[in-house]
Structure formats: structure tokens, C-alpha cells
Amino acid sequence: MKKTTLIILIGALVAILLAGSAMVLVPGSVQDFVKQKAGLTGNRPIAIMVENSFAARPQSGLYLADVVFEVVDEYGITRFVSIYASRDAGIVGPFRSSRPYYAEIAKSFDAIYAFFGTYPHNYQYIESLGIYTMSAMTDKSGMSHIVGLCPYWRDWKRSKVQEHTAFTSTVKIKEKAAAVGYPLEGNGIPFSYKGDADEGGRGNVSNVFIDFGTPAYAPKGFNVNFKYDRASNSYLRYMGGRPHVDHETGQTIAVKNVVVLITDIVGPIDQYKHMSVRTTGSGQAFYFIDGNAVEGHWERGGLGDPFKFFDGDGNEISLNVGTTWVSMVMPGKVGWQ
Template sequence: MSCKRILSPVCAALALTLCLSGCGDSQEAAASVTPQPLPTASAAPTLSPTATPDPTPTPYDGPENPLTGMPIDGDAVNKRPVAIMLNNLKQALPQLGQSEADIIYECLAEGGITRMLGVYQDPSDVGAIGSIRSARPYYLELALGHDAIFIHAGGSEDAYADIRAWGVTALDGVNGPYCGSSPGSNLMWRDADRRRNLGYEHSVITTGETIEEKFATYSFRQEHKDGYTYPITFADDGTPENGSTANTITVPFSNYKTGVFTYDADSGTYLVEEYGAPYVDGNTGDQVAVTNVLVVQTSCWNTGDSYGHMEVDLTGTGSGYYACGGQIIPIRWSKPDRNSPFTYTDENGQPIVLGRGSSYVNIIPKSEQVTAE
């Protein structure tokens, strides 16, 4: 803002000397005098403000969330993350707390429906989370890849068998001692409003505060095992080089479910839609937004049982896509075994560097066609 200093005008007095010989002559002479203009005040000078240079921001060098590259409390860095099964049936929406997950994995569950696995490095500040649903073996593999504590409500027979065989730290809200009758009475409970309005099977929830409180009383390992590292790196700008335009990405899972990701340049994130509407967090009403969109294409097949349960092959390598900053590239993914996390490279074998922020990983059948425009 410029400053102006206004200078006060100086008025000059006019002196007129009239020689008059009589009263009549005096009046005539006075009438013939031409008034002189008053002096004009000098224009006020404009003072230019002294520019103050913006201070150079100090680069952040504190602890980072290993799942997002974002700042985090140092005490949480080496904790085992919490992986929570999230229901995604239309009639069970809205989900709660999913917008605050560091990573959302979405896979087919049975038939054409999908479920999510929300992974939280530190869920303590998240409000309600849910609704929580049952496990499948490949969701266990995702949790194991993060050395995570797995929270679910029920599961398929093979999932229960694998929990025991694979040594998964799994906390079950249906066939385990972790579901109470009222908020905060146990790790999970059935929410009365959701039970009444959405149905019994869509009502199991927890909260971040409850997770923190109850975990403090449990005896299982809550720090990462020795030698565990999450091998993904992050940058302030994760836009892939030599990418194609990806302002809208369409990711089909089945005839029942298609995901749509629309790039918002103002926030630098992808806004998520499903079932033809914004994908919202029921805690806030806000649309879910993520920095990174990944697609993993792999073999998915129906097991042929009476429930239409699916199998999803997560071990090995395959192709997919990575999008950030409105650009998309083809990638290769790798997961050597059930206990390893996903890693991602470009087609030349160079590791993908993600943008700082949350990620959405779509695991879809090889037969489905991803489009970007």
C-alpha cells in the first residue's frame, strides 16, 4: 500500500491599490477589477513503500509419515499402521473417516461389489471410522505388506484360516472379543443410527480416539518389526515426467462399480466419485481427495462358492498406471510375497516417486480398461 503525504495549501493575499476621485467613480472602478486566481496547491508527492523481501521458507526436516511423506509426530513414525476393512455397498454409504486414510486400497470382494482397506499410520485424530466389514485373504496380504494391525468384522472361511496360518494381528468385531454394545465400550460397536437406518450388517464402527485408548491396553506388538521399511519415496511435486493428460480418470472394477477421479488444479488433488456421485466422508460431508492415483491390474476370479467370493492375485508383478498433478503414465508393480509391500516403477524400471499426500490404489481385473482424458 502506498503512503501519501498531503501538503497544506498556502493562500496568498491580494493587494489592490485604487485611486478614486469620488463615490461614483469608486463604485465603477471596483466593478472593473478582475479577480486574480488563488495559487494552486502543489501536488502531493507519492512515497514508494520499501519492499520487504519474503523470508526464505525453511525446508521441513522433521519426522515424516512413511505412508504419505507428510509431517507427523515423531512418536508415530515407527508404529505399525492400522488397516481397517471398509464397507462399500451403495446402501451402506456414506463411509466414515475414509478421507483421512493415508492409503485407500479398493478391490473386488464378491460378485461385482468392492470393499476398501483404509491404512492409517496414526488414526488417533480421526473421528468415526466405518462401517467395518469382513476380511478376505488378499486384504490380509495388503495389511501384511505394511506390517499393519488389521481390524475387521467377520470374514470368509479361508480368510479366518489364513489369519491363523499367516500370524496376522487381526482384531475381529464379529467372532472376537472386540465389539461392545455402546460407543467406547470396546474397540468396536454397532452404531444405533446406522443399525436403524442402514441395517445391522452395516453398523460396526470405531473411532481414532478409541483405537488409541484400547491399543494402550493390548499386549501385541505395536512397533514395526526389526528391519521393516516402507520403500516408497515422496516429493513435493509427484507429477510424472512425459505423462499424458489425466484430468479425468475412469477406473472400472465391474458392472457394479466404476471409480472416477477428477483433477482439481487448485488443490493439486484428485476428487473421487463413485456410483455417479461424489465419494464423501460422512464425518464431514466433504468429497474424498487424494494426491496420488494408482491402478494395479492383476488376475481376479470367482472362486465358485455359493457367495460369489473372489480371489485376487497380489503376488508377483504386473502392469498398471500412476497419476499425479493431472498427468498419467503406465507403470509396473511388484509384490514378491504376501509379507512385502507394493513397489512401483516406470516402464524403464525407475522407481516411481509419489507426491506428498494420500494415495488411492485401485486393484482391478486385467480385462478392465482404464481411460484418461
């Protein structure tokens, strides 16, 4: 077959897939083409810790992330690992500290991991993972060699409490990473992608409910709804019954894919109320794409591997190009209508 003919056929196939549903099986070469067009490959992702206490709301820059992982922290308060590859964010935050499972999530993207310090044993653990670290604080305990590299600034108009005032930028992080010799080239976002479903392929699942409560903690204001907007084929995020808006734009955060991973969450495990969250192995999963709900499972072989998403028949899930929001919760914590 002539090369020009092959290119025409691939282009036609891509056009069909861009109008296809979430359940279509996308050939690997076309997946790569879609990812390249969306800017989701070739760059090393930047993973940034963002807090979610009431004092931190509304946050900056989450809507520009390619992927956001949301997981419970001390006292039932969630935090976000926001992953940027295809777009930059001029401001991200409030910028907060790391926990072991957040670092493990960042590792799954082979990312440059930006965080505002952590406790001594976690500095040591993060260093053992072999991550490109970009901490805002130096480990003064001597348990690791991590030094304060991450650029940040404080905005005292956002809060009178120091821990809610730190902000950073993917642009500044990349500049610093280049200066210290971190490679900015990478494999991008390691998920499978496709185009939005056309009107006929969109479902009627209008509301997704996610409960981040645990046996130890179930504070109000952290449960989440994603309301499906059929016209834009996106999900509008609500938190504590209110729209979750971006600080700078005032717009409600809208995402293309909602993924819920069921895993083991225990704690508190120490006097500091830290939690433990399993990020490897496998578990039940729920995918909300194109107005449809799909039950399947997730897999991650080890800490050096990416997360993989599968439907009930074992086929890899293809996500829509755009922001994907991943929630990790205990069993029985997701519902929809």
C-alpha cells in the first residue's frame, strides 16, 4: 500500500474515532496520534500538591491540569495531585506538603514532583522512589538529600494563615528543573485517549456522587458531585453541594472524564493522624465518560508502573481528551443516577 493511501486511511479512521463512543476499541497507532495532537505525549509531566481545606478554596490552576488525583488526608480532608503535561498553569495552589501515597501517584507519571516539604521519614521515602523532586523546603533531618528547589511565592490576600498562602507555577518549575539538569522530555500522560462521542453515543447518567469518608473521618464539605452537561460533553464539579470554581476565572471546574478507583484506605496510622492508601495492585473501578457509566477494574503492577484502566471485559478504557479527575475511595463510596 502506498504511503499516501495509508495516511488517508489513518486520517479517516481518526475522524471516525473522534466521533466515537467511550466503548470503542482504539488501535494503538491511532491512540498515539490522538495523544500527540492533544499535546499529551513527549513532555515530562509536572505533578503539584494542592490542598483542599476550606481556607484553601477556591484553588488556582486545577482546571488546567490534564489529570487530577483526589485522595483523603488527615482528618478526612482531601488533597490533590495535579498533573500538567499539555498545558502550563501560571499559578497553582495553595501549594502543600506530600504524603507517601501522593508521591507514589506522582511516580506513576514519571513526573517532576513539586511539594511544599513533608515529614522526615517521607523525605527519605520520596528519595527512595527515584523521583525528580522539586520540594519547596530542605530536609533538615538528614534522612534524605532533598533540598529546597521549588520556586514559590506567598499571597497574603488569600489567607492570614501562612500554610494557605504558597503558590507556584508550572512555567517556573520547568525553568528551575532545566537549570538543575532535570530532563523535560518524557512520555507524557500514560493513558489511552479518543475523541468525544457524538450525540447518539452520549448516555443519560447525569450525576455522579463520591464520598471520601472513612471509618475514622467523615467531615462535611468534602463529598463531591460531578454533574453531566450533555451539550459540552463534560462534567461540572461540585464540592460540599457548591460549584467548585477556579479562583482566577470564577468558572466551575469542568472535566471530560471522571474515574473512581476503589482501594484500601486505613488510618490514622500514627500520632500525626496520617493515612495509608494503597496505590498498587488492582481494584474495582468506575468510569464516567460521554454520559455513560462503566464498571471495570484498575491495575498497577508496581511503584514504577502507570495506572491502567479496564472495562468489565478486560479492554483498556479510552478517555476523552481533556481533564480527567481520578478519585481514590473505599468500597461503597460511589453512586450515580
